[in-house]
């Protein structure tokens with residue numbers, strides 16, 4: 001039987017790279033999307049192909065660019081014939097004072113985090129609907145639920161939008177495609193590399209487990225949602241945040 005295929009956006013580093021490693025370890029053929037980090041994506045491809053007997057395809061495409069996304073999905077279908085699971089993980093954040101936020105930065109964040117999630121889902125769903133099966137997992141954020149960080153109000157709005165999109169797409173594609181969202185809390189990746197030590201300590205005190213999460217702890221939940229064990233979960237948002245006080 002054909003191996004299952006997972007397409008992960010923003011898979012060159014951080015949470016996306018961990019998801020790729022986890023899915024490869026489960027025997028999926030993996031598509032690694034990235035926009036800039038070609039070397040990292042290529043190194044990850046080589047590593048995964050060496051460790052597991054799977055095929056890995058790297059595709060440079062900006063999730064907010066309609067033509068690039070159409071081309072990426074065509075390429076994947078050409079190579080593998082089908083996509084069983086899509087993980088919309090690519091995301092960006094620009095923390096800044098509210099009065100200094102520019103409309104173009106705000107739009108850029110919405111374009112990547114929210115419109116990007118919509119675009120890739122719409123294109124991949126065409127092929128999933130033909131197969132009458134598939135799963136889409138959208139990486140949102142607890143910021144999209146709690147919205148407690150004015151410095152990232154644009155990011156938070158985009159992640160709230162991803163949750164809304166998840167529920168609407170689950171409805172639109174039922175019963176064939178399962179669409180769910182994961183809302184991580186703080187996770188140790190480059191996205192948080194600018195945070196100062198005192199701020200991290202303060203934030204850790206608000207987490208029941210007193211620590212930031214690791215990318216692998218998000219990847220484990222992706223693997224569960226993509227599996228048969230999650231067959232009755234649809235249109236849901238799962239918090240993976242160590243418990244908030």
Ligand code: NAP
Pocket residue numbers: 009010011012013014015016033034035036037038061062063064089090091092112139140141142183184185186187188189190191192
């Ligand atoms: P990260 O380390 O900064 O990695 C971001 C990834 O997204 C990179 O692979 C990057 O590719 C890719 N990317 C950025 N813009 C893109 C675009 N326009 N098109 C395609 N790919 C693009 O971030 P992370 O922490 O792993 O975050 C992954 C996801 O989890 C994001 O959606 C983020 O919002 C969410 N999340 C993160 C945290 C956290 O605390 N880290 C918490 C909650 C939710 P290049 O390397 O090629 O630039």
